[in-house]
Amino acid sequence: MSDFVHSGWGWFVAIATVVSLVFCLVLLIIASRRKVMAADNSTGHVWDEDLKEMNNPLPRWWMWLFVITVVFAAVYLALYPGLPFNTGTERFGGTLRWTSVGQFEAEQEKARAALVPVYAKYAEMTAEQLAQEPVAMGIGQRLYLNNCAQCHGSDGKGSTGFPNLADGDWLGTGTHDYVKTVIVEGRMGVMPPMAAAVGSGEDVKNVAQYVLSLSGSAHDSVAAQLGKEKFAVCAACHGADGKGNPALGAPNLTDKIWLHGWGEQAIVNMITQGKNNAMPAQGRLLTTEQVHVLAAYVLSLSQTTRVAGN
Ligand code: HEC
Ligand code: HEC
Incomplete structure (x- = not known):
């Protein structure tokens, strides 16, 4: 602000405030x-024949109220940042040195400190043990809704390009450590454009039909055979049987779970354009202990699906 506003205005406001208080x-x-x-005892003013304006002093208590407000203002201005003049290079911030940011940070620090013992207990637990702790799962759910739901959906079921976290199917290994790493560091899913390696446009379509056949989806069997x-050329990443490779993040193509859409056109697009799919790192927003609990919650989403569904 001080880059744009001359510091003289600060003095002007400060002096105007003090002068009006004294006034x-x-x-x-x-x-x-x-x-x-x-x-x-009248001012001599008379209206409507007999309505006289008297000149009584203010009641004492009324006057003292005025004095108290003025004293309150003076004390307030001394303690809190109310007089915007500059002392040296700094703006006078009141003797308490209170700032809204400072108060916010102090409250945040207090909340964090209160949670330390809670998280300390959870940090010792495995994902399976945490899944049995309703309080931990409640915390995990709130962290999830605040930080992840906008991309992965409030139920974790994702959408095109944003993986379903509730189906037990993972691009990577799907362990507790894996999920923690993805949360902290984010993730880059990279498939290079492969059309040149595959051959003609017809070849690309045929491969797409073959990919559809891997999962038993509706396909043209002659084209698939071709x-x-x-x-x-795909097997290097997706495996000779198309079951994928968690170490490379290459998805299983035989499971009817389509991150980037189903059908010949979607697969042809993948082959010709490739894909750079990124999850931004979330580590800056969460503490290590929070990530530990949140990752266990994410894993629990597919656990409950498995128990209830299949
Ligand atoms: C800005 C959108 C966005 C946000 C926010 C986001 N993600 Fe993701 N996430 C993605 C995308 C996109 C991918 C897929 C990346 C890829 O294709 O490799 C992904 C991948 C993942 C994976 C790997 C899935 C797999 O099958 O291996 C996990 C686990 C995950 N996210 C969890 C989370 C959690 C937990 C949060 C909240 C802390 C979160 N994500 C927040 C977009 C997001
Ligand atoms: C260099 C490794 C690599 C090669 C080679 C490769 N892929 Fe991929 N493929 C990937 C990765 C990684 C992803 C996941 C991208 C992501 O995380 O979003 C992927 C995703 C896909 C998907 C989307 C799956 C879904 O769930 O929607 C299809 C379809 C696919 N590949 C087909 C192929 C075909 C066909 C070939 C051969 C022409 C091929 N890929 C070659 C790495 C590869």
Whole structure:
């Protein structure tokens, strides 16, 4: 702000504030000492024939209220940042040195400190043990809704490009440590464009049909048969049987779970354009202990699906 606003304005506001406070006090003193003007204690003004304006002093208690407000203002301005003049290079911030940011940080620090013993207990537990702790799962769910739901959906079921976290199917290994690492560091899912390696447009379509056949999806079996041979260039990452490779993050193509859409066109697009799919790192937003609990919650999403569903 001070880059744009001349510091003289700070002084102007500070002086105007102090002068008006003093002015209020002076006015109060003058008003309380003012002598009666006419013999009958009136100002001499008369309306509607007999309505006289009297000149009584303010009631004492009323006057003291005024004094108290002025004193309160003075004390407040000394303690809190209310007078925006500069002392040296710094702006006068009140003797308490209170700032809204400082208060916010102090409250945050207090909340964090209160949670330390809670998280200390959870840090010792495995994901399976945490899944049995309703309080831990409640914390995990709130962390999830605040930090992850916008991309993965409030139920964790994801959408095109954003993986379903509740189906037990993972691009990577799906362990507790894996999920923790993804949360902290984010993730890059990279498949290079492969059309040149596959061959002609017809070849690309045939491979796509072969990929569909891997999961028993509706496909053209003649085309699939032709594409099978070309799938060799895909096998390096997706495996010869198309079951994927968690170490490379290459998904299983035989499970009817389609992160980037189902059907010939979606697969042709994957082959011709490749994919750079990124999850931004979330580590800055969460403590290590929070990540530990949150990852256990994420794993529990597919656990409950498995128990209830299959
Ligand atoms: C800005 C969107 C975004 C946010 C926010 C986000 N993610 Fe992701 N996440 C993604 C995308 C996109 C991928 C897929 C990356 C890829 O294709 O490799 C992903 C992948 C993952 C994976 C790997 C899935 C697998 O199958 O291996 C996990 C686990 C995960 N996210 C958990 C989380 C958690 C927990 C949070 C909250 C702390 C979160 N994500 C927040 C977009 C997001
Ligand atoms: C260099 C490794 C690599 C090669 C080679 C490769 N892929 Fe992929 N593929 C990946 C990765 C990694 C992903 C996941 C991208 C992500 O995380 O979003 C992927 C995703 C896909 C998907 C999307 C799956 C889904 O669930 O939606 C399809 C389909 C696919 N690949 C087909 C192929 C075909 C066909 C070939 C051969 C022409 C091929 N890939 C070659 C690494 C590879």
